[in-house]
Amino acid sequence: MLKVCKFGGTSMANAENFGKVKSIITAENERKFVVVSAPGKRDKSDIKITDLLYKCYDDVISIGSCHDTFKLIRDRFTEIVKDLGLNFDIESVLDETEKGIDAEKTTPDFAASRGEYLSARVMAEYLGYTFVDAADLIRFDSNGNLNAVYTDDKIKTKLSGIENVVIPGFYGKDSFGKIKTFSRGGSDVTGSIIAKGVSADLYENWTDVSGFLVCDPRIVPEAQIIDTLSYSELRELSYMGASVLHAEAIFPLITSKIPINIRNTFRPQDKGTMIVPTEHGYNPDKVITGIAGKKNFSVISIEKSLMNNEVGFIRKVLSVVEHYGLCVEHVPSGIDTLSVILSSEELKNGVLDDVVREIRESVAPDYIHVIENVALIATVGHGMARRSGTASKIFTALAEANVNIKMIDQGSSEQNIIIGVAGSDYEKCIRTIYNAFFGA
Ligand code: ASP
Numbered sequence: 001m002l003k004v005c006k007f008g009g010t011s012m013a014n015a016e017n018f019g020k021v022k023s024i025i026t027a028e029n030e031r032k033f034v035v036v037s038a039p040g041k042r043d044k045s046d047i048k049i050t051d052l053l054y055k056c057y058d059d060v061i062s063i064g065s066c067h068d069t070f071k072l073i074r075d076r077f078t079e080i081v082k083d084l085g086l087n088f089d090i091e092s093v094l095d096e097t098e099k100g101i102d103a104e105k106t107t108p109d110f111a112a113s114r115g116e117y118l119s120a121r122v123m124a125e126y127l128g129y130t131f132v133d134a135a136d137l138i139r140f141d142s143n144g145n146l147n148a149v150y151t152d153d154k155i156k157t158k159l160s161g162i163e164n165v166v167i168p169g170f171y172g173k174d175s176f177g178k179i180k181t182f183s184r185g186g187s188d189v190t191g192s193i194i195a196k197g198v199s200a201d202l203y204e205n206w207t208d209v210s211g212f213l214v215c216d217p218r219i220v221p222e223a224q225i226i227d228t229l230s231y232s233e234l235r236e237l238s239y240m241g242a243s244v245l246h247a248e249a250i251f252p253l254i255t256s257k258i259p260i261n262i263r264n265t266f267r268p269q270d271k272g273t274m275i276v277p278t279e280h281g282y283n284p285d286k287v288i289t290g291i292a293g294k295k296n297f298s299v300i301s302i303e304k305s306l307m308n309n310e311v312g313f314i315r316k317v318l319s320v321v322e323h324y325g326l327c328v329e330h331v332p333s334g335i336d337t338l339s340v341i342l343s344s345e346e347l348k349n350g351v352l353d354d355v356v357r358e359i360r361e362s363v364a365p366d367y368i369h370v371i372e373n374v375a376l377i378a379t380v381g382h383g384m385a386r387r388s389g390t391a392s393k394i395f396t397a398l399a400e401a402n403v404n405i406k407m408i409d410q411g412s413s414e415q416n417i418i419i420g421v422a423g424s425d426y427e428k429c430i431r432t433i434y435n436a437f438f439g440a
Pocket of ligand 1: 008037050051170184186
């Protein structure tokens with residue numbers, strides 16, 4: 001059994017947590033490849049090292065040097081090394097890093113990546129493992145996407161024959177050889193890429209929570225932990241706002257079908273959540289896996305008699321939306337009606353009025369109106385495809401709770417039911433669905 005372990009920002013926040021990470025790694029000698037994030041917050045008022053590094057880049061652009069902000073980063077790492085009792089010349093590494101940040105004036109990526117770089121250097125020293133730079137393994141193509149073939153090949157050649165390795169998360173190199181990062185939280189993606197490259201049996205993702213919860217604990221404090229989640233359920237829940245794992249972390253694993261285990265560094269005795277391909281280890285008896293949602297959508301609702309006979313009607317409406325560069329969230333439709341659901345964030349500064357005007361000009365609807373402040377809630381679970389009554393259970397519960405449903409969309413894969421409600425009913429809606437399926 002070969003495991004790749006990724007440790008998130010809180011696990012790397014201070015020397016004490018480095019100690020916890022070490023005991024997890026040394027508890028099983030299957031944990032041979034370690035991917036680390038930059039140190040996160042030590043407490044609520046603290047600033048993440050990555051955020052300070054983005055500020056360093058801004059300082060370089062505005063005042064020509066990152067010296068003052070970098071001092072905070074320098075102090076953090078010097079303290080960690082001192083508290084760990086390491087005989088490691090971190091000062092020279094920090095001096096070189098500061099120089100590098102001062103010299104890079106075109107993108108923030110180099111600066112942003114240094115939290116992971118420094119974390120991995122210190123962790124490698126502390127564990128007595130080999131440091132391998134992600135810049136030598138992970139490659140992006142000229143469009144900024146991962147060059148998966150090149151990367152996989154590099155990992156296979158560079159890591160074959162070595163065990164006990166620490167790799168920084170979050171970055172690689174672009175096609176010109178410059179450091180480039182993934183989007184925020186991207187060390188999760190690095191972990192997946194390494195897991196695939198070394199053909200791991202399991203990718204353990206160590207965080208500060210004991211797994212995915214059925215729904216947001218700020219709304220339902222007693223929300224249960226999901227024991228098993230499929231890759232595609234994870235996609236649905238992440239897209240709708242569940243944020244334990246980077247939304248793109250499963251892509252590198254899809255073909256190799258490596259499971260991801262979300263674990264808690266601070267409660268290593270908890271089993272966490274297993275994220276698996278649907279056909280492996282998925283619990284077929286479960287109807288609903290999770291409930292997630294997002295607020296702040298606008299629904300453009302269009303009515304026109306005999307709309308379904310008019311060739312190209314939907315295309316014309318969507319062309320207007322495309323013309324404004326907007327992403328469509330959902331398009332529920334009836335015989336004479338069509339709604340387009342868009343994120344309100346993208347419709348600010350008069351864009352909404354322009355879109356509505358152009359749709360009017362393009363398809364001459366009988367009626368067009370906009371509903372704002374809509375929240376979308378997704379109830380997700382493969383189990384609902386095999387059981388009848390799931391939708392009715394949701395809608396009965398919501399009717400009894402007096403929640404007015406504005407829109408319903410059942411995904412064609414029958415693994416989710418999406419409901420639109422007024423933003424003010426958002427919390428009540430999630431709580432009600434939770435009680436209907438998981439309540440006592
Ligand atoms: N340190 C980076 C961030 O804060 C990447 C990560 O933690 O995964 O986004």
